[in-house]
Amino acid sequence: MEILLFGLLAVLVVFMFVNGRKRQKQMKAEQEEKATKTVPGVKVLLQGGIYGTIVAYDHDDLDSPALVEIAPGTVIEVHSQAILRIVEPKDAIETDPALLAAEDAAIVNDVPVVDDAPALETPEETRRRLERDADDK
Numbered sequence: 610m611e612i613l614l615f616g617l618l619a620v621l622v623v624f625m626f627v628n629g630r631k632r633q634k635q636m637k638a639e640q641e642e643k644a645t646k647t648v649p650g651v652k653v654l655l656q657g658g659i660y661g662t663i664v665a666y667d668h669d670d671l672d673s674p675a676l677v678e679i680a681p682g683t684v685i686e687v688h689s690q691a692i693l694r695i696v697e698p699k700d701a702i703e704t705d706p707a708l709l710a711a712e713d714a715a716i717v718n719d720v721p722v723v724d725d726a727p728a729l730e731t732p733e734e735t736r737r738r739l740e741r742d743a744d745d746k
Contacts, residue, residue, distance in 0.1 A: 643695065644668050649739075650732030652696040653677065655687060660696065662735050678739065 647653070647666050654660055661677035664684055674686035730738070 643692070646695045647675075647692060648732075650736040652698075652732070654693045654696055656691045656693050661685070662730075662732075663692075664739055678735070681738075682742070 645668075647663055647668070649663050649665060651663050652660065653663055655677065659677075659679055661679040664676035664678050666675045666689065667673045671689045673689070675689050675692060676684050677687055677692075678684045
């Protein structure tokens, strides 16, 4: 009976070890992918729920702060681990059925569709604007 319990314990230990190594490899791959995608001009989500645009980020020295622009002209320093994820641009506005239906209803009712949202910059436009601002100072 004791041999059976030790065998079961050994199987559980091996399972925990293999499963833990698999998770470590997955987390390391995710961190490396995030590090390669984190370049100036990319929009990111910070741990605190703040969206911003990367101004400067050092892939090699993770203890040096990353510079993130949270509003035009407002740049903050954050720890590199405060970057939760890269925000991928989505074309949800063009393909969202609810928005398309609202636009169709507005056209039928002769109500103009007004978009008060400010125009979003591409990463290249953000990088150029930040370079111009740095040159002006």
